[in-house]
Amino acid sequence: MSELTAGTITTLEVSHKAPFGYFLTDGNQEVLLHEHDVTEPLNEKDKLTVFLYHDHQQRIAATMTIPTVRFDAFDWATAVSQHKKYGVFLDIGTSKDLLLSKDDLPYESIYWPQPGERVFCSLKLDKKKRLFARLADEQIMQTQSVPAPETMQNKTIQATVYRQLEDGIHVISEEGYLGFVHNNEQSGTLRIGQVITCRVIAVKENGSLNLSMKPRTYERINDNAAKILTYMNSRDGAMPYWDKSLPEDIKKRFGLSKGDFKKALGQLMKENLLYQKEGWSYLTKDQKADQEHHS
Known part of the structure; x- marks a missing residue:
């Protein structure tokens, strides 16, 4: 008979009651079903489907709570705590939290999931047959996704960070759309598991x-x-005014003093949204496109 292994779901028989739970057996090996892992009244010889894990003494133990995160099944798990020496502990619905090793996380802990944030993962064993979380890779996330329609252009969405690269981050939205946020389009330090608000700039x-x-x-x-x-947008991106236009012309057209008008032009040029030439002002191509999306 094969050895009982952490992370597996198996059927065992109730061997006998103990002061702190029940011992279960496969006819060869006994494991403890702790009282806090019992979900219904039990009798000797009852057959139970249980999930096996390592307890705090690294012994194989059983729970009647079957997690949705398994070797062959990915699901969302919530971060419970961070430990810089080990990684991030995740709640997968069982009494013992699952470790997402620091070896599978970014080098700096500021990029690790914080308590309450979620990661998409399954289970894996290391060489010592210890149970760990396995983060979903790009191929797995592809299977969880749906293609976004072109109508998403310029829409605002909520998305969860699931992967970090040197040039940006990968996210998946609430609808299941996969997205990429380049470093130049980010705000602040972003973590695996963090939910961000962003807008679609290209489908x-x-x-x-x-x-x-x-x-x-x-x-x-x-x-x-x-x-x-x-x-300017009402005039196809051009106007016969610039920073040397007469104050009275500016006041009549925009209701602004020449000083305020020049400040506004300066801001638009600094943002690379507008340029001036021979007495006229023109929108840049990028600004014309942005205005059209908004209109």
Whole structure:
């Protein structure tokens, strides 16, 4: 008969009651079903389907709670605590938390999941047959995803970080869309398991998304600059005004002093949204596209 192994689901028979639970047997080996892992009244000779794990003394123990995270099944598990020496402990529904080893996490702990955040994982054994969490790789996440429709362009979504690369992060949205946030489009330090709010800046042919956490142009600029952009957009991206226009012309068209008008133009040029040439101001190509998406 094969050896009982942590992480497996098996059927065992109740051998006898103990002060702190029940001993179960496969006819060859006995394991403890601790009283806090018992979910219904038991009698000797009852046959039970149980999940096997290592207790705090690293002995094989049993629980009647069958987790959805298994060797052959991935699911979301919630981070319970961080230990810099070991990694992150996860709640998979059993009485003993599962370790996601620091060897499978980014080198710096600031990128590790914080308590309450979730990771998509299954189970694995190390060489000593100890049970650990296995993070889902790109291939697994592909099987969990659905292609995003083109109508997602410029929409705002919630997504969970599941992978970090040198040039950016990979996320999966609540709807199951896969996305990528380049370093240039990120805000702050992002962790595995963190839920972020971002907007869709491109829907790729394969249905994955390019995302940005940065605000839209009209959210970055002040009211005066927005007024100028709106006017220019109504004129196909060009206007016969620049920073040397007469104060009375500026006041009549925009209701702004020349000083405020020049500040607004300066902000738009600093954001690379506008340029000036021979008495006219023009929207850059990127700004025209952004305005069209918003309109």
